[in-house]
Amino acid sequence: MFVELNNLLNTTPDRAEQGKLTLLCDAKTDGSFLVHHFLSFYLKANCKVCFVALFQSFSHYNIVGQKLGVNLTVARERGQLVFLEGLKSAVDVFFQTQEEPHPLQFLREANAENLKPLFEFVREALKPVDSGEARWTYPVLLVDDLSVLLSLGMGAVAVLDFIHYCRATVCWELKGNMVILVHDSGDVEDEENDILLNGVSHQSHLILRAEGLATGFCRDVHGQLRILWRRPLQPTAQRDQSLTYQYKIQDKSVSFFAKGMSPAVL
């Protein structure tokens, strides 16, 4: 959890809003630091987190999480974190036939129609357990990242359906939050990815867009972060609020500053 980012977003783990969909998007740079931020944020907020981690292995998130102050292994053992490790599960699904439907079943099929097994997995992971006492505050679904599903053969419409089902369950029914990372292909015309990105942007309440600088690589400023607050279901008479900051990623934190105000320049 990056404290400076919390200040920019005006939230803390204690008083975060519920029922919101946050879209993380990166163009020409790596936006995975935002995923680590939200993972540690929601774990510290004592939420039940379901993490569909398709991009990297568990140990990667664990090691970075430890730098940010959360221990994923402990969280998983306690039942707070349900982790779907995409890379490992893909190997299992691909080489061995599974008896029951696996969340990544579509890898074996030539023309997978929908992501229903994956949705069932998410719903099963986040459904409230009737144990009497409320251990966790609210459920959170974290997906890193959605563009991988397109690379694995799913169509954009199938992925959008999956997001819709998850949103209906997690955000509306269970009053939880969702955080999704989608890559923006930018100049490259990836139609499916553009459809997916536009579709999710229109449904999201908060968009965090990490972009590379237009002038190229810089040692002291790693990129630019655009924050956009939206109200997707209400007619907007006023403009959506938008802020732009530049950032530099360090070993355990990220520092944000206004455009042109990098400490290296001043």
Place this chain on the structure above:
Amino acid sequence: RVPIGLTLQALKWRQWQPAAVVRGLLGLQWRQPGKSNVTSFQRRGPRASGTNDSGPRLVSIAGTRPSVRNGQLLVSTGLPALDQLLGGGLAIGTVLLIEEDKYNIYSPLLFKCFLAEGIVSGHTLLVASAKEDPANILQELPAPLLDDNSKKEFDEDVYNHKTPESNIKMKIAWRYQLLPKMEQIGPISSRFGHYYDASKRIPQELIEASNWHGFFLPEKISSTLKVEPCSLTPGYIKLLQFIQNIIYEEGFDGSNPQKKQRNVLRIGIQNLGSPLWGDDICCAENGSNSHSLTKFLYVLRGLLRTSLSACIITMPTHLIQNKAIIARVTNLSDTVIGLESFIGSERETNPLYKDYHGLIHIRQIPRLNNLICDESDVKDLAFKLKRKLFTIERLHLPPDLSDTVSRSSKQDLAESTKRLGPGCGMMAGGKKHLDF
């Protein structure tokens, strides 16, 4: 060298014993502590699935070293200059994708340096190709430029291996007679990263002493396929099964308790995505199997992440019709390097590039177990293949030695600098020539 009164107690202090003696007795892999650059403490990268031994692992694998940034285990790519640009080397468990140059002249050299480095370090190799027989590829590997010390040791080892040690009956430590003799010579050099002579071939003994597996597509594809149809081309399915088989059989993933492997598997896949593999992304824009390659890369990365292996892939990305696939492939690979040779292009005669043979672009470096990665500041890199060595250097403008300050020549140079390779990951969006 005759063994003299070795007891178990004495063997604990084996670093005082001549290495060859210990090796011959116990059948151990050659390791010369104290002389190698590899630290004996290895904080094993979490990529390798943990074997169940608790406590500090004091074993170091030859040819690897931990990264200074996060202690991850790195192997050399075979080009020390490239290792430096990638932050020390190639991390175990990751994929290095090389975007081939237009006429496929220089990328095979990088591919072969990677494999040659594996032989010199004593790693196991897995070579997959649809075009050439892996045995032929191995014959063409460049010879390592060993300095005199290690060359002498290698000669000594060969000599010792051939002496009839087996005929000497042990009188005192006779129990050790029953232990199996070691077959391999072991790693030739325990240094990290070697230079290779592109004009000479690797000595035959080195190839024979190494452990390698070959996958030649025309041979493997003739057998019938007994898998469920998924949208991967049969060649890719076969290759994945072959790789998974080797990893499992030889214990690189730590799952087989009988075979505790303390070695690295180097996988090399040549011309992936070319029509010879049965894939049509280089032929048609919207082929029938447009997800085949990306699915293959995903499952391959899953296999690598759970085993002690590193993979190099060369891919003819300049032939891929659908640019979106290139972007997806880049995202699914860990480290991506692009080679751009000047042959046949207008740059061949450009005075700016007269010393070099091509440009090398580091397109992506992974952030593994970390928020940041070791990007080098130098973005304009060029390579040249001198008579022997392949070198990578920072591109610098040649001095302007013209007699008159002619406007046209300066403009040519400015035009060329505008088209210099963009930076890693972040690209200059504007077309305007930024004047600094």
